[in-house]
Amino acid sequence: MKYSASFPPIPKRAFFLFLILFIFFSQSVIAIPGNDPGYAVHSGSYFSDFFTATHPSIRSIEIPGSPVKTGMDDARPLEVVLDEFDRYLDGIALRNLTPGMAVAVVHGNDTVYTRCIGKKRVGYPDPIDEDTVFQIGSNSKPITGAVIARLVDRGVVDWDNRVALYYPGFALHDTYAGEHLTFRDALSHRSGLPSHAGGELMVPFGYEAPEILYRIRYLEPATEFRTTYEYQNVMYLLAGEAAAKAAGKNWPDLAAEEIFIPLGMHSTSARFVDFISAKNRAWNYWDNNGTFEEIDPLDYDAMSPAGGVSSTLRDMARWVRFQVGGGGMEGDLLLSSGVFAETHALQTVISSSDTYVSGYTLGWFYSFLDDGLILDHGGSATSSTSYVMIMPKEKIGIVVLCNKGISHSLPMAVCYTFRETYLHGAPRVDLYEAFRTTIDPSFDEIQPLDALPDPHEGALPPLPLRQYEGAYHSDYYGRIWVEQSGEGLHLYTGANPVPFTLSPWEGNTFREESSYTAVNFTVGADGNASSVLVGMLNFNRRNGTFVRVQ
Numbered sequence: 097m098k099y100s101a102s103f104p105p106i107p108k109r110a111f112f113l114f115l116i117l118f119i120f121f122s123q124s125v126i127a128i129p130g131n132d133p134g135y136a137v138h139s140g141s142y143f144s145d146f147f148t149a150t151h152p153s154i155r156s157i158e159i160p161g162s163p164v165k166t167g168m169d170d171a172r173p174l175e176v177v178l179d180e181f182d183r184y185l186d187g188i189a190l191r192n193l194t195p196g197m198a199v200a201v202v203h204g205n206d207t208v209y210t211r212c213i214g215k216k217r218v219g220y221p222d223p224i225d226e227d228t229v230f231q232i233g234s235n236s237k238p239i240t241g242a243v244i245a246r247l248v249d250r251g252v253v254d255w256d257n258r259v260a261l262y263y264p265g266f267a268l269h270d271t272y273a274g275e276h277l278t279f280r281d282a283l284s285h286r287s288g289l290p291s292h293a294g295g296e297l298m299v300p301f302g303y304e305a306p307e308i309l310y311r312i313r314y315l316e317p318a319t320e321f322r323t324t325y326e327y328q329n330v331m332y333l334l335a336g337e338a339a340a341k342a343a344g345k346n347w348p349d350l351a352a353e354e355i356f357i358p359l360g361m362h363s364t365s366a367r368f369v370d371f372i373s374a375k376n377r378a379w380n381y382w383d384n385n386g387t388f389e390e391i392d393p394l395d396y397d398a399m400s401p402a403g404g405v406s407s408t409l410r411d412m413a414r415w416v417r418f419q420v421g422g423g424g425m426e427g428d429l430l431l432s433s434g435v436f437a438e439t440h441a442l443q444t445v446i447s448s449s450d451t452y453v454s455g456y457t458l459g460w461f462y463s464f465l466d467d468g469l470i471l472d473h474g475g476s477a478t479s480s481t482s483y484v485m486i487m488p489k490e491k492i493g494i495v496v497l498c499n500k501g502i503s504h505s506l507p508m509a510v511c512y513t514f515r516e517t518y519l520h521g522a523p524r525v526d527l528y529e530a531f532r533t534t535i536d537p538s539f540d541e542i543q544p545l546d547a548l549p550d551p552h553e554g555a556l557p558p559l560p561l562r563q564y565e566g567a568y569h570s571d572y573y574g575r576i577w578v579e580q581s582g583e584g585l586h587l588y589t590g591a592n593p594v595p596f597t598l599s600p601w602e603g604n605t606f607r608e609e610s611s612y613t614a615v616n617f618t619v620g621a622d623g624n625a626s627s628v629l630v631g632m633l634n635f636n637r638r639n640g641t642f643v644r645v646q
Contacts, residue, residue: 171490177518178209184513184522189213193528194500195381195388196224198409199510202420202493207413216499217379218388226410229363229377230497231393232482233475233504236366236405237332239355239415241283241439241459242431244339246354249435253342255280255458262338267313273321274313279338281322282331283458284443290318290637294330298398301573301590305398309334314572316637325444325456329402336401347400358430359418361411368395371406378499382479388500394478403477409497412484416493419471419486440471440488460486467519472511474504483507487515505531545632547612548601556603561585564604564617564625568642573633576642578625587615587630608632620644 178201185199196214200207212224247253253262256278260266268274273288281287293315297308312330319326340347348366356364363374371377372393381388396404407415418425423436431439442462445455454463460471472485479501486493494514496507509528516523558564561580568576577588579595585606586595598606604617604625613631620626627643634640 171518172521174203174208174492174518177514180517180522181209181514182211184517185211185213185510188506188510188528193506194498196228196378196499197507197510198224198226198228198230198497200226200409200413200416200495201514202413202416202495204491205417205421205426207417210409210413212409214499216377218381218390224378224499225376227363227376227408229371229374229406229408230482230499231371231380231396231406231477231480232412232497233403233477233480234329235412235473235475235482235484236401236403237283238419238439238459238473238484239351239405240332240336240401241457242418243351243354244279244283244335245431245435245439245458247339247343248438249432253279253339255438259334259338262342263309263334266309266334266338268317269313269315270317270321273317276321277334279335280443280458282328282335284456285325285328285331286322286444287326287328287331288317288319288321288324289315289326289328289330291326291328293326293328293637294333295399296633296638297330297573297590298396299394300592300594300596302592303398303574303590305333305337305400307574307591308398309337311572311574318637325446329399332402333399351401351405355415355430356411359411359414359425361407361414364405364407364411364415366400366405368393368397368404368406374406377406378480378497380477380479381500382502383500391479393480396477403475407497409495412482412495412497416484416486416495420488420491420493470515474508476501476504481507483511485511485515487518490518492518503532503536505535508535545611545613545635548605548607548614551599551601551607555601558600558604558606559619559623563619563623564628566625566644567646568628569645570639570642572639573642575645576628576630578628 188197194214195218196216197212199211201209210226212226214224216222216224216228244253248255258275259277259279259282260275266274268277268287270288277287289312294308294312297303297311303311308330336347340350343350345353351366355361365371380391380393382391414425418430422433423429423431439458440460441457442453442455443457445453447454452463452465454461456462457471460473463470468487468489470485470487472483475482481498481501481504483496483504484493494511496510498507500506506528509531513523513527564578564585565580566578568578574590576590579586579588581597584600585598587598587608588595597609598615599609601607601614604619606615607613608615608631611632615631616629617625618627625644627641630640630642
């Protein structure tokens, strides 16, 4: 067996959770059950019909004592809203929906409200505070857009420069797209690649950034270049790495020098080691059938521009003040007005009608509704979640950090409850329940898998297990290894030293025991396996077939 041990070990019981979670990273487009386009929402956009509780997915979950208030043409007094919002958070705390949460509201250049709830670690006394460090997942993306904006302002790069000029050797399966892809294309999710492309090259294959960016050329596009929104992490990795090369820096240093240090975000970093070594950090959890189960944090350095930032409530409030303040804070402009405005401008349309348009900017989801514009983003990182919402017209922003995942439906609901309360009065429905029932099932849509049941009585036995052993290759995924282990097999992927366990299921079909998906071997004329189809890696343009090479 030959493989690199550079990838951090992950507990087997959580391995498949990590695989799904990394590919997910942050919600992109969600369709409310029924596939009714009129009720489509993405992570950050919603439409008025959704909040009337007429849709079956949220009907009958009204909040007792929260009457609907309508007909309000103007926003309500902020101090009244904050008082109501504080009582709402009292209820969230009592429901025990997350081990810990930190919330801040910004108005103009001031942080007007902060609230910390719960504990950094279950079973320990230390409370969450404004300086507790959380992984923020895909809320790294707006930061990446702002870092590149700083370079645009100084003429180091331009939004419409071809990325390959700064990252030589980069290519895509669509040769024209690879040669002509710009920073604008990469940041606005219109590369043509299938949704969430490349995430599986980090988890479970354990590749570093250069290997990920090399192998992405072997993935066939899902759409034509510059025609369709498809949410990506790998394109943010590319944009960040290309910008860093243009500036002569590494990415974490560039992010610190361009954004974190100037904004006074002293506890914020794009390096995993800074998160894991922080004395005041949140521990990560997921809800396992009503029990908060601790999950080891995952090192996202290989995709840092897409999701590798960690930060605190205090620092994120400063980031939100920068966004609300038009690219400056406390009277100092960090970005020119034109370049800053470009980061908030709609670049790629996701959906639209006579009453709304939703899309993506250079780092933010964009929703123009009948009651105003929203810029927002969610983030998920191994069971910590975040949500940031900007209300440009009102000069208000809100940030929510949680140390529970997987979905960011809770911090998203907190943000939207504040907005609804501010503009219209208390929402009719419990938005957490509404978003949970629409967002959480979308995990299955990102990586749809067919689970195998337990083997049936009388199932055909496999061949002698040594006949499946060996190395197998795929251009996109690279190499996997299969070894005998007891009465089953171990499957090793790329640079990851932690194996998947394969149990005999029926003949040459084995079951991978974290996802319950099929691993099908094809046997050659010599009686040994000649190829293998790994079910959990065979989805959405990814070809899970590996050919034996030794």
